[in-house]
Amino acid sequence: xxxxxxxxxxxxxxxxxxxxxxxxxxxxxxxxxxxxxxxxxxxxxxxxxxxxxxxxxxxxxxxxxxxxxxxxxxxxxxxxxxxxxxxxxxxxxxxxxxxxxxxxxxxxxxxxxxxxxxxxxxxxxxxxxxxxxxxxxxxxxxxxxxxxxxxxxxxxxx
Amino acid sequence: xxxxxxxxxxxxxxxxxxxxxxxxxxxxxxxxxxxxxxxxxxxxxxxxxxxxxxxxxxxxxxxxxxxxxxxxxxxxxxxxxxxxxxxxxxxxxxxxxxxxxxxxxxxxxxxxxxxxxxxxxxxxxxxxxxxxxxxxxxxxxxxxxxxxxxxxxxxxxxxxxxxxxxxxxxxxxxxxxxxxxxxxxxxxxxxxxxxxxxxxxxxxxxxxxxxxxxxxxxxxxxxxxxxxxxxxxxxxxxxxxxxxxxxxxxxxxxxxxxxxxxxxxxxxxxxxxxxxxxxxxxxxxxxxxxxxxxxxxxxxxxxxxxxxxxxxxxxxxxxxxxxxxxxxxxxxxxxxxxxxxxxxxxxxxxxxxxxxxxxxxxxxxxxxxxxxxxxxxxxxxxxxxxxxxxxxxxxxxxxxxxxxxxxxxxxxxxxxxxxxxxxxxxxxxxxxxxxxxxxxxxxxxxxxxxxxxxxxxxxxxxxxxxxxxxxxxxxxxxxxxxxxxxxxxxxxxxxxxxxxxx
Numbered sequence: 294x295x296x297x298x299x300x301x302x303x304x305x306x307x308x309x310x311x312x313x314x315x316x317x318x319x320x321x322x323x324x325x326x327x328x329x330x331x332x333x334x335x336x337x338x339x340x341x342x343x344x345x346x347x348x349x350x351x352x353x354x355x356x357x358x359x360x361x362x363x364x365x366x367x368x369x370x371x372x373x374x375x376x377x378x379x380x381x382x383x384x385x386x387x388x389x390x391x392x393x394x395x396x397x398x399x400x401x402x403x404x405x406x407x408x409x410x411x412x413x414x415x416x417x418x419x420x421x422x423x424x425x426x427x428x429x430x431x432x433x434x435x436x437x438x439x440x441x442x443x444x445x446x447x448x449x450x451x
Numbered sequence: 452x453x454x455x456x457x458x459x460x461x462x463x464x465x466x467x468x469x470x471x472x473x474x475x476x477x478x479x480x481x482x483x484x485x486x487x488x489x490x491x492x493x494x495x496x497x498x499x500x501x502x503x504x505x506x507x508x509x510x511x512x513x514x515x516x517x518x519x520x521x522x523x524x525x526x527x528x529x530x531x532x533x534x535x536x537x538x539x540x541x542x543x544x545x546x547x548x549x550x551x552x553x554x555x556x557x558x559x560x561x562x563x564x565x566x567x568x569x570x571x572x573x574x575x576x577x578x579x580x581x582x583x584x585x586x587x588x589x590x591x592x593x594x595x596x597x598x599x600x601x602x603x604x605x606x607x608x609x610x611x612x613x614x615x616x617x618x619x620x621x622x623x624x625x626x627x628x629x630x631x632x633x634x635x636x637x638x639x640x641x642x643x644x645x646x647x648x649x650x651x652x653x654x655x656x657x658x659x660x661x662x663x664x665x666x667x668x669x670x671x672x673x674x675x676x677x678x679x680x681x682x683x684x685x686x687x688x689x690x691x692x693x694x695x696x697x698x699x700x701x702x703x704x705x706x707x708x709x710x711x712x713x714x715x716x717x718x719x720x721x722x723x724x725x726x727x728x729x730x731x732x733x734x735x736x737x738x739x740x741x742x743x744x745x746x747x748x749x750x751x752x753x754x755x756x757x758x759x760x761x762x763x764x765x766x767x768x769x770x771x772x773x774x775x776x777x778x779x780x781x782x783x784x785x786x787x788x789x790x791x792x793x794x795x796x797x798x799x800x801x802x803x804x805x806x807x808x809x810x811x812x813x814x815x816x817x818x819x820x821x822x823x824x825x826x827x828x829x830x831x832x833x834x835x836x837x838x839x840x841x842x843x844x845x846x847x848x849x850x851x852x853x854x855x856x857x858x859x860x861x862x863x864x865x866x867x868x869x870x871x872x873x874x875x876x877x878x879x880x881x882x883x884x885x886x887x888x889x890x891x892x893x894x895x896x897x898x899x900x901x902x903x904x905x906x907x908x909x910x911x912x913x914x915x916x917x918x919x920x921x922x923x924x925x926x927x928x929x930x931x932x933x934x935x936x937x938x939x940x941x942x943x944x945x946x947x948x949x950x951x952x953x
Contacts, residue, residue: 380850
């Protein structure tokens with residue numbers, strides 16, 4: 294666990310250095326007072342100092358984090374990565390395939406593959422969650438979810 | 452008298468059929484979110500915000516606040532029946548609540564918890580009505596200097612209470628502030644950290660960030676283990692015995708006061724109120740050794756306190772414009788999205804709205820009492836839905852919510868990214884609450900600081916000239932510096948023991 298804490302602290306230092314450096318491109322101060330770069334510069338600097346203190350803490354013996362596995366078992370990792378990948382795929386496919394088809398496939402994957410639900414249950418929920426949500430949200434909440442950018446799918450209402 | 456007339460006007464707004472429906476929907480969704488594992492009030496409110504765009508501001512705020520205080524009711528059900536707290540604030544209820552279930556007295560526990568919650572919530576609402584006038588008058592005297600100092604004090608309290616590691620809490624606070632810098636600079640209008648992307652011009656969008664950090668991260672954490680099926684014990688009679696009623700009077704009164712007072716303190720979570728009221732009951736009890744074996748006091752006191760806390764936490768938001776907890780910060784975000792700035796001017800410029808929302812708290816609490824007593828069977832049935840189905844449905848609504856913020860898939864990507872970040876931060880025991888607070892308050896903090904410095908042509912003396920600001924900033928410094936002294940004195944600091952802070 295100590296190594297992971299150290300890596301995250303180093304990453305945080307790098308991130309804060311980037312923020313402070315990028316803020317230098319913005320105006321720091323002018324005749325009226327602090328400019329757009331003032332706040333981000335100091336935020337980046339303070340975060341960098343805090344990250345450095347944290348790095349020292351976790352690297353010292355007294356501040357060593359509790360032992361224990363950071364990552365879950367292999368099956369857990371597969372479920373976590375699959376859930377995230379499915380979400381990214383949903384975002385990537387929503388415009389080309391349209392909300393209804395993409396959400397249908399997303400729900401089938403989540404419920405059947407990850408949730409291990411029966412086929413009929415999966416199909417009912419996937420249909421309600423895709424076609425049903427599209428129409429309910431569009432008609433009653435004025436939330437317009439996207440149709441497919443492909444004419445062949447858009448023409449049949451998907 | 453003015454207050455009473457305003458409240459009557461508020462009831463005329465809150466009792467309109469449309470607003471009654473919004474209060475009902477919010478209460479129902481709040482109970483549902485409280486019951487469901489894998490989604491808390493912060494993510495619940497964030498998901499609902501995009502769906503309230505088309506509503507009137509009054510309707511939207513009524514629905515969101517009802518959802519907020521409704522979750523405290525719902526969390527009780529799983530604590531008592533399953534020994535699994537639906538919300539962190541109901542964790543302490545498990546001790547005696549589940550013990551009562553094992554004795555076949557779940558019905559009494561749930562009934563008394565709902566009654567206590569109702570009284571606690573109503574008590575805090577009365578406190579809000581009484582405090583509104585004096586606090587608002589005081590806040591109207593505040594300029595940007597005092598506002599900046601007040602927000603700094605609120606944030607320092609929050610960070611001081613967010614976990615055992617002040618360094619981690621401060622880091623998360625800075626991270627939230629940096630995220631808040633993305634977009635157009637609020638004073639000069641120049642873009643910052645947008646990397647040429649149009650989607651970032653309006654900022655990163657707190658709704659997808661919060662859904663990711665609080666909703667998706669929790670789902671990913673639950674996905675570490677196989678999805679399990681729950682088994683629910685029988686509820687038994689919902690009618691409490693005369694002894695239960697008698698034994699609950701003291702805990703309800705004490706829980707109402709503790710919850711309301713702690714709700715006022717930024718950074719104090721519902722869990723702290725529940726825990727302290729449980730401890731208080733144990734102290735005053737003639738049989739403290741029996742706590743944990745199914746004492747009704749151990750159920751009623753924390754449940755009353757966490758509901759009083761939820762409503763009490765809205766007092767600083769409505770009167771001073773300061774959110775006291777992450778969920779209240781999300782509600783504040785909803786105010787801003789509807790073009791309203793919470794705080795004293797709300798009472799002057801939108802009296803109908805603010806009094807309508809306050810009146811709706813009474814109505815919402817009555818609705819929740821009905822939803823949680825005669826309709827308890829519905830929630831028990833929902834609990835029986837396998838998590839393998841629930842998590843899919845939660846993901847569906849989060850994706851739709853993230854998309855509909857700006858009708859763009861960019862929000863879904865942001866949510867996925869912050870889901871991963873939130874998951875990793877939870878694993879490393881970082882408190883997430885400071886991110887939400889600073890993300891939402893960031894633009895206001897920056898604007899008030901820069902306006903103050905522009906007023907003084909860059910001189911920090913302006914902060915010394917205001918006695919109120921001096922007192923608030925000294926308190927802030929003390930809160931932030933005390934743990935550092937402790938750290939150097941002890942030469943060590945516990946790492947990895949923070950609570951979730953949300």
